[in-house]
Amino acid sequence: MSSALHPPTAHRMIEASGVHKWYPNGFHALRGASLSVHRGEVVVIMGPSGSGKSTFIRTFNALEDFQQGTITVDGIALSNDLRQIDAIRREVGMVFQQFNLFPHLTVLENLTLAPVLVRRRDRAEVETQARALLQRVNIAEQADKFPGQLSGGQQQRVAIARSLCMEPKILLFDEPTSALDPEMVREVLEVMQDLARDEGMTMVVVTHEVRFAREVAHRVVLMDHGEVVEEAPPELFFTNPAHQRTRAFLDQIL
Amino acid sequence: MSHPALKPPLGTRLRSELFGSPGNSALTLVLLAALGSAAFGLLHWGLVQARWAVVRANSTLFAVGRYPLDQQWRLWLLTALLAAAAGLAWGLLRSHPRRDRGGELWPRNDRIAVVLLAATALAVPWWLRLEPLIQARWWGITALLLLVRWAAGHWGQRLPARLLALLPLLWPLLYLVGMLLINGGVGLLPVPPGDWGGLLLTLIAASFAILLCFPLGVLLALGRRSDLPLLRWGSVLYIEFIRGAPLITLLFLGQNMIGFLLPGGLAPDRVWRAAWVLTFFAAAYLAEAVRAGLVAIPPGQLEAARSLGLTVPQALRTVVLPQALRVALPTMVGQFISLLQDTTMLSLVGLMELMGTARTVMANPAYLGRNAEVYLTLAVLFWCCCAALGLGSRALERRLDPNPAS
Numbered sequence: 173m174s175s176a177l178h179p180p181t182a183h184r185m186i187e188a189s190g191v192h193k194w195y196p197n198g199f200h201a202l203r204g205a206s207l208s209v210h211r212g213e214v215v216v217i218m219g220p221s222g223s224g225k226s227t228f229i230r231t232f233n234a235l236e237d238f239q240q241g242t243i244t245v246d247g248i249a250l251s252n253d254l255r256q257i258d259a260i261r262r263e264v265g266m267v268f269q270q271f272n273l274f275p276h277l278t279v280l281e282n283l284t285l286a287p288v289l290v291r292r293r294d295r296a297e298v299e300t301q302a303r304a305l306l307q308r309v310n311i312a313e314q315a316d317k318f319p320g321q322l323s324g325g326q327q328q329r330v331a332i333a334r335s336l337c338m339e340p341k342i343l344l345f346d347e348p349t350s351a352l353d354p355e356m357v358r359e360v361l362e363v364m365q366d367l368a369r370d371e372g373m374t375m376v377v378v379t380h381e382v383r384f385a386r387e388v389a390h391r392v393v394l395m396d397h398g399e400v401v402e403e404a405p406p407e408l409f410f411t412n413p414a415h416q417r418t419r420a421f422l423d424q425i426l
Numbered sequence: 427m428s429h430p431a432l433k434p435p436l437g438t439r440l441r442s443e444l445f446g447s448p449g450n451s452a453l454t455l456v457l458l459a460a461l462g463s464a465a466f467g468l469l470h471w472g473l474v475q476a477r478w479a480v481v482r483a484n485s486t487l488f489a490v491g492r493y494p495l496d497q498q499w500r501l502w503l504l505t506a507l508l509a510a511a512a513g514l515a516w517g518l519l520r521s522h523p524r525r526d527r528g529g530e531l532w533p534r535n536d537r538i539a540v541v542l543l544a545a546t547a548l549a550v551p552w553w554l555r556l557e558p559l560i561q562a563r564w565w566g567i568t569a570l571l572l573l574v575r576w577a578a579g580h581w582g583q584r585l586p587a588r589l590l591a592l593l594p595l596l597w598p599l600l601y602l603v604g605m606l607l608i609n610g611g612v613g614l615l616p617v618p619p620g621d622w623g624g625l626l627l628t629l630i631a632a633s634f635a636i637l638l639c640f641p642l643g644v645l646l647a648l649g650r651r652s653d654l655p656l657l658r659w660g661s662v663l664y665i666e667f668i669r670g671a672p673l674i675t676l677l678f679l680g681q682n683m684i685g686f687l688l689p690g691g692l693a694p695d696r697v698w699r700a701a702w703v704l705t706f707f708a709a710a711y712l713a714e715a716v717r718a719g720l721v722a723i724p725p726g727q728l729e730a731a732r733s734l735g736l737t738v739p740q741a742l743r744t745v746v747l748p749q750a751l752r753v754a755l756p757t758m759v760g761q762f763i764s765l766l767q768d769t770t771m772l773s774l775v776g777l778m779e780l781m782g783t784a785r786t787v788m789a790n791p792a793y794l795g796r797n798a799e800v801y802l803t804l805a806v807l808f809w810c811c812c813a814a815l816g817l818g819s820r821a822l823e824r825r826l827d828p829n830p831a832s
Contacts, residue, residue, distance in 0.1 A: 276752065
């Protein structure tokens with residue numbers, strides 16, 4: 173199974189070490205979380221709810237700030253410098269649990285907005301690329317509809333295509349299938365799987381989908397109470413985890 | 427469309443609702459009698475007792491005040507330009523239906539509107555006993571509107587996309603041309619604001635305030651939600667101060683204070699002072715409407731825009747504000763309608779807008795006791811303007827609705 177995966181390279185795309193975050197209300201959400209992700213690697217983050225996994229990946233593109241530790245994305249250290257944050261966000265795509273498509277724009281406009289506005293590319297050229305991307309996620313015929321006219325699974329595939337249209341170096345997925353009806357989960361996971369296998373895309377995925385983790389991930393990470401508890405290849409993670417907390421978590425979900 | 431079996435015909439429903447029981451029948455009859463006598467009374471007054479000479483003789487005064495007679499061609503020209511622009515916008519709107527839903531070139535509402543417009547253009551000048559030449563101008567302007575509507579509807583598709591993209595600029599341009607025509611200068615004889623009056627002044631003051639309070643209100647609403655404390659507190663202070671003071675005090679304050687604040691030559695004319703006060707007043711209320719719209723947009727929208735690399739101004743302009751303003755649209759138009767009606771307050775600081783004109787007319791001994799005729803005319807005029815705003819806003823809401831009912 174993993175023979176079909178691209179082998180990750182040595183180049184480090186994300187390097188987070190000792191990240192601490194306190195919310196304004198005093199809640200200590202991240203307690204020294206560390207993770208490094210190599211180019212072409214697919215890392216799945218699992219963990220009980222409230223363990224800080226969403227907060228953690230949201231720090232990678234500065235949607236959340238943090239108070240201690242360092243995060244370096246493709247060689248750029250995250251700081252409060254707004255221009256650097258904009259530069260990082262251009263290279264890091266994000267897919268959300270609630271899709272967050274722009275409901276007042278058509279599907280095609282959702283895809284072309286950022287490339288035209290941020291990368292200042294030619295609109296006609298971006299539209300051609302956008303239609304090709306929609307073809308790849310199997311919804312080419314919906315290009316002129318509005319997001320509200322699509323099913324949840326279709327919306328999430330549009331959201332993935334929207335991220336890809338910016339040609340990012342890294343894609344972050346924040347529970348991409350949690351808000352979907354069961355019969356629509358598969359179509360979204362298949363798109364993600366193709367991305368990992370055919371493109372060698374660097375992906376960090378927060379999900380509860382065990383099958384996806386087993387078949388697509390290079391590494392599976394367990395987070396609990398704001399820190400990374402276990403990191404292992406999937407075959408090891410699911411069959412012979414090193415930590416008691418991982419075993420307790422797996423007992424609950426398997 | 428509901429199933430026919432679920433909805434009995436109107437006659438049956440009315441009978442069962444109005445005459446279902448003896449008590450209901452009696453109540454219906456009493457109410458019908460009361461309504462009937464009121465309607466008869468109004469008709470009798472309007473057709474027999476009322477003396478409409480007060481409106482007919484002063485129709486020019488009500489329309490434009492003391493605007494010089496030999497310069498009024500400028501206002502006719504402006505009306506014709508506005509009619510052509512309105513016809514163009516109307517026609518193009520129909521010839522370019524939204525991509526995701528169909529649209530007829532001449533839907534039923536448009537056919538009704540054409541009949542109403544034609545009837546108004548024929549009946550009102552006749553009823554006002556205007557000179558034949560003036561009556562012909564009414565017909566000509568209405569014909570121009572409908573002709574441009576027809577032409578834009580049929581050939582709008584052939585206009586190049588680049589030209590269409592520039593068309594929204596037509597409105598601000600037309601506003602500037604309009605102010606130039608009204609105010610004079612650049613070769614035209616200047617007509618000072620003191621000579622503007624009636625419906626003309628009402629519309630100038632209202633449109634000026636509506637156009638300027640919109641950007642101001644949006645900025646205030648964004649300021650109120652800003653992370654910068656100085657900006658936030660400044661906006662809150664402004665909004666709460668303005669909303670805590672009655673318009674009439676602000677109007678008097680504006681007339682008296684702006685003179686002290688600015689050196690003599692720079693202080694604007696009394697008309698413009700009042701228009702600015704109206705603008706600042708409306709902006710505070712508009713800011714609250716826009717803020718409600720901003721609150722209604724889920725934070726995920728801004729997050730998605732930011733994670734695609736858009737800067738905050740870009741995200742606000744292309745993602746957040748279009749949605750927030752759509753949510754706020756009905757409230758905003760409500761504010762614009764009250765703003766239009768608030769212009770009547772200008773009469774209290776001595777300006778001759780519709781209300782001020784009405785008061786001078788009624789003070790004329792020749793028209794003693796003709797108050798009802800004058801007030802009814804004013805009410806109908808205001809109703810027409812407000813109904814137009816309301817209809818326009820509902821059409822815009824439908825056009826912007828991303829989730830059609832189909």
